[in-house]
Amino acid sequence: MEGKLNNFQVGDLPTVIYKPDFITESEEMHLLDRVYGAPVSKWKSLKNRRLQNWGGVVHEKGLLPQDLPPWLTKITQRIYEESGLFPSAINHVLINEYLPDQGIMPHQDGPAYFPVVAILSLGSPTVMDFIPHSRLRTCTDSGDNDVKSEGSGEEPLEIETDKKMDNHHPFSVLLMPRSLLIFKDNAYSDYLHGIKDSEVHQYDGAINDAEPLVSHKFDQPLLEPGKAVQIVGSRDHKVIHRTANRVSLTCRLVLKVHKNLFKF
Numbered sequence: 189m190e191g192k193l194n195n196f197q198v199g200d201l202p203t204v205i206y207k208p209d210f211i212t213e214s215e216e217m218h219l220l221d222r223v224y225g226a227p228v229s230k231w232k233s234l235k236n237r238r239l240q241n242w243g244g245v246v247h248e249k250g251l252l253p254q255d256l257p258p259w260l261t262k263i264t265q266r267i268y269e270e271s272g273l274f275p276s277a278i279n280h281v282l283i284n285e286y287l288p289d290q291g292i293m294p295h296q297d298g299p300a301y302f303p304v305v306a307i308l309s310l311g312s313p314t315v316m317d318f319i320p321h322s323r324l325r326t327c328t329d330s331g332d333n334d335v336k337s338e339g340s341g342e343e344p345l346e347i348e349t350d351k352k353m354d355n356h357h358p359f360s361v362l363l364m365p366r367s368l369l370i371f372k373d374n375a376y377s378d379y380l381h382g383i384k385d386s387e388v389h390q391y392d393g394a395i396n397d398a399e400p401l402v403s404h405k406f407d408q409p410l411l412e413p414g415k416a417v418q419i420v421g422s423r424d425h426k427v428i429h430r431t432a433n434r435v436s437l438t439c440r441l442v443l444k445v446h447k448n449l450f451k452f
C-alpha cells in the first residue's frame with residue numbers, strides 16, 4: 189500500500205516521516221477537550237508524566253483489547269489510511285501528558301507492538317532525541333539491569349551505556365503541535381527515543397528543522413498567541429522554551445489480540 193505520507197520522509201534514515209499540520213487547530217482543540225474530559229481515573233501518574241491507556245491492556249504476548257472510543261478511531265483510522273504502513277487498523281493509543289519540565293527517558297517500545305509508531309503532538313512543541321543502541325545488548329545482558337520499567341508496565345526502558353555505536357548517529361526531530369511523526373524499521377529497532385526533562389529544548393540540527401513552520405531563523409523571539417510557547421531562533425542556537433503542556437497520542441498496533449484472558 190503506497191501511503192501519501194511517503195513524501196514527508198526526513199533525515200537520512202528512510203524510516204522517519206514527519207508531517208507538519210497533520211490536523212487542524214480545531215481538531216487539536218477537540219482532541220485536547222476529549223483528553224482532558226476523560227475521567228480522572230483514566231490518568232495514570234508516573235514519576236515524570238501522566239498517561240492514559242486506550243485500546244486495552246498490553247501484555248508481552250499480546251493485547252487484551254477494549255474498543256477505542258470514536259474520537260480516537262477517527263484519528264487512528266486516518267493515520268492508518270494515509271500512512272499505508274500498518275497491516276491492519278491501529279488498536280492501541282497511549283496518551284502522554286508532559287509538563288514543561290517533563291520528558292521520557294530514552295527507551296525502546298515494548299515487543300508486543302508492530303514496529304511502526306505514529307505520534308500525534310498536541311499543545312506544545314518538543315524535541316525528540318534518537319540515540320543509537322546496540323541490538324546485541326537487549327537479550328544478552330543478564331544482571332546489569334539495562335532494561336528498566338518506568339511504571340507503565342508495558343515499556344521496557346533501555347538505558348544506553350554502550351559506547352559502541354556502529355555507524356549510527358544520534359539525531360533529533362522537532363515535534364510541533366498538530367504534527368504527526370512516524371518511525372519504523374531501523375529508526376524503530378536501532379535507536380532509543382526520548383525527550384529531555386528540561387524546559388528548554390535545543391533543536392539545532394534537528395532533521396526536520398527546514399520545515400516551513402520552523403522557519404524562525406531570526407534573532408527576535410516569537411511568541412505564538414494563545415499558546416504561551418516561545419520559539420527563539422538564530423542561525424546557531426535554536427531553542428524552544430516549553431511553557432505549556434504537551435499532550436501526545438502514541439498510536440500503535442498490537443497484532444496479537446486475545447479475546448479472553450484464558451487464551452494467554
Ligand SMILES: O=C(O)CCC(=O)C(=O)O
Pocket residue numbers: 282284292297307316343381436438
Ligand atoms: O510523547 C511522545 O512523543 C513519545 C511517547 C513514547 O515514546 C511512548 O509512549 O512510547
Ligand SMILES: [Fe+2]
Pocket residue numbers: 295296297381
Ligand atoms: Fe516510545
